[in-house]
Amino acid sequence: MVRLSSFLLKTYHGGHIVIRLAMAGHKQSNRPFYRVVAAYNKRARDSKYIEQLGSYDPLPNIYNEKLVSFNSDRIKYWMGCGAHPTKPVAKLLGLAGFFPLHPMTVTEAERRRALVELAEGAAPEEVDKQQEL
Amino acid sequence: MAARCLFRSYSRVKNVDQNTRILVRCSRRMLCSVPSDSSSPDAHVKPQFMDAEVQDILTRIAGLDLEKVFRPIKQELKPPTYKLMTDAQLEEAIQSAREQAQRLLKMPPVLPERKPINDVLSEDKILEGMDTAKYVFTDITFNIPHRERFIVIREPTGTLRKASWEERDRILQVYFPKGARRLTAPPVFQEESLKVVFGQDRHEDVLDLCQVQFEPDSSEYIRVHAATYEDLEKMGKYDLLRSTRHFGGLVWYLVNARRVDGLIIDMLQEDLLQDAVSLVGLFNKVHPNSEIAQEASSQQASGLDLLKIYAKRESQRAGYIELALQAYEQTSAESSV
Numbered sequence: 001m002v003r004l005s006s007f008l009l010k011t012y013h014g015g016h017i018v019i020r021l022a023m024a025g026h027k028q029s030n031r032p033f034y035r036v037v038a039a040y041n042k043r044a045r046d047s048k049y050i051e052q053l054g055s056y057d058p059l060p061n062i063y064n065e066k067l068v069s070f071n072s073d074r075i076k077y078w079m080g081c082g083a084h085p086t087k088p089v090a091k092l093l094g095l096a097g098f099f100p101l102h103p104m105t106v107t108e109a110e111r112r113r114a115l116v117e118l119a120e121g122a123a124p125e126e127v128d129k130q131q132e133l
Numbered sequence: 134m135a136a137r138c139l140f141r142s143y144s145r146v147k148n149v150d151q152n153t154r155i156l157v158r159c160s161r162r163m164l165c166s167v168p169s170d171s172s173s174p175d176a177h178v179k180p181q182f183m184d185a186e187v188q189d190i191l192t193r194i195a196g197l198d199l200e201k202v203f204r205p206i207k208q209e210l211k212p213p214t215y216k217l218m219t220d221a222q223l224e225e226a227i228q229s230a231r232e233q234a235q236r237l238l239k240m241p242p243v244l245p246e247r248k249p250i251n252d253v254l255s256e257d258k259i260l261e262g263m264d265t266a267k268y269v270f271t272d273i274t275f276n277i278p279h280r281e282r283f284i285v286i287r288e289p290t291g292t293l294r295k296a297s298w299e300e301r302d303r304i305l306q307v308y309f310p311k312g313a314r315r316l317t318a319p320p321v322f323q324e325e326s327l328k329v330v331f332g333q334d335r336h337e338d339v340l341d342l343c344q345v346q347f348e349p350d351s352s353e354y355i356r357v358h359a360a361t362y363e364d365l366e367k368m369g370k371y372d373l374l375r376s377t378r379h380f381g382g383l384v385w386y387l388v389n390a391r392r393v394d395g396l397i398i399d400m401l402q403e404d405l406l407q408d409a410v411s412l413v414g415l416f417n418k419v420h421p422n423s424e425i426a427q428e429a430s431s432q433q434a435s436g437l438d439l440l441k442i443y444a445k446r447e448s449q450r451a452g453y454i455e456l457a458l459q460a461y462e463q464t465s466a467e468s469s470v
Contacts, residue, residue: 054273060266065286069308072283073274095287096270097254109263109291116262 015041017083019075021056022046032058036070036089038078053078056092068092180418182243182385190415191381194408195238203234240381244350252295260291269296271304279305302348313345322346322357331364340379362386371399384412388419394450397443401457406437413439437462 018041021034036054043049054070061067070093079085085093087104094102180187218226272283284296284304296304306314320326321342330339340361347354362383365371374380387393393416400409417426417439424446429439437458444454 063267064265065267065269066264067269067271067304067307069271069273071274072272073276092268092270095260095268095293097285097293098270101257101260105263106259109260113262 017041017050017078017081018086019053019078019083019089020045020086021088022049024055034058036092038074038083051078068096070096070098072098186418187385187415188240188381190411191240191384192235192238193411194384194415195240195378195380196376196405196408203230238376238378240378241344242349243382243385246352246355247298247348247350250295250297250301253292254285254295255293257291257293260287262289263291264289269300269304271308273308279309298348298351302351315346318346318353322353324360327357327360327364331361331368334370334373336361336365336370336373337377337379340374358382359386366392366395369395369399371396372403384415388412388416391416391420391423397440398450398453398457401454401461404461406440406461410436410439413443416443 017038019036019038022037022039023046024033024035025031034056035049035052036056037049038051038053039049051074053074054068056069057067059066075093075098085099087102090099091102091105093099094105182188267289268287270283270285270287274282282301282305284301285293286296286300287293303316306316319342321330321339327339330336339357343354343357347357365374365383366387371383374383384396387396393412397409397412400406400412413425417423417429420426425439425442428442428446432438432442440454440458444451444458
């Protein structure tokens with residue numbers, strides 16, 4: 001894969017900058033919460049990052065919303081400097097309308113719908129069988 | 134349509150800046166375009182709340198009772214400080230206190246109710262059933278005013294729409310919390326609780342709380358304010374708001390509803406004739422097609438004559454106003470003699 005890296009990032013030792021989700025909070029809490037972060041590729045997922053660009057809360061709140069925030073100004077800057085977004089970040093930003101839609105989002109939606117249809121197809125059959133018995 | 138064309142381009146590394154800039158520009162234009170209502174056939178422009186003359190009249194009527202403005206508010210206890218001053222320094226201190234009182238008395242704006250946002254940015258049927266929860270995307274760039282910020286919601290059906298005003302308020306409070314504002318409105322603002330609080334004469338506290346909690350053009354704010362003003366007018370307790378910053382709003386509401394009787398009688402009872410006169414003047418300005426205004430402009434009346442015209446034409450309790458005016462004239466005649 002061609003790694004584009006702008007002149008501004010050549011100060012580091014050969015890695016490149018990514019925009020990815022880093023888990024915030026502590027691992028013992030059983031409550032995930034992610035930060036959208038610009039970090040070097042080789043660093044650990046949760047360790048020192050360059051800049052925080054937003055947050056993502058995967059658990060829905062009482063209004064059934066998953067809150068995602070992103071600092072569009074700084075994301076544009078880092079993308080301009082040659083940062084790569086990872087797949088989950090690209091999916092989230094595609095859902096937001098900031099990026100075009102990620103193809104995997106569409107595929108996942110189709111797969112889910114197929115699963116739902118399978119389940120509905122299976123449930124009436126089970127009900128029929130029980131009635132026969 | 135334009136937005137969908139932009140998003141179809143998959144060469145995102147090249148075009149992402151352009152796309153977002155164009156999106157921002159389009160939406161900024163959409164957000165900022167307010168239709169100017171120049172459809173009224175008659176020539177006069179209705180005086181707005183924020184006009185200089187109207188504000189002037191309202192500040193004068195509201196009064197400046199230093200004792201009431203600086204009465205003790207609930208704050209943490211500090212031991213009092215004592216200063217030794219000469220008379221001149223005392224004068225200066227009183228003057229600066231007056232200026233601070235004027236700043237504290239700055240009236241909160243009265244705005245028309247905001248129109249609901251029903252903007253759908255994109256409908257993607259292919260995404261239906263992708264998740265059971267909505268995704269709320271907020272743009273947390275620092276330098277944008279909150280009114281122009283992007284808060285979009287992706288529903289489980291796949292539509293990407295802008296958040297409604299209530300959702301916007303809640304989410305802005307999550308990411309940019311404001312002082313004493315709470316995420317859900319306190320239960321004081323429901324009808325029954327409002328009645329209880331009005332029974333305890335705490336209209337001012339309710340209005341302050343409403344100021345903190347809601348935006349000035351939200352429907353909740355307007356509803357709570359209308360309920361408070363109605364109750365005040367029914368009970369005749371104008372004095373509760375007299376030297377506070379909510380008095381201007383009360384007067385504006387009553388003038389627009391043309392129910393200034395109670396207020397004028399209250400002013401006459403307190404011997405504030407100049408205030409009553411300016412109130413009638415304001416009424417004439419806001420309703421220039423009414424009988425009083427036309428008579429006043431034809432006779433070039435001012436001062437007590439305005440009050441007499443008002444008593445004759447518009448008020449339901451004319452007798453009381455005329456009696457009060459006669460009493461005032463008698464006392465002024467005696468004092469001049």
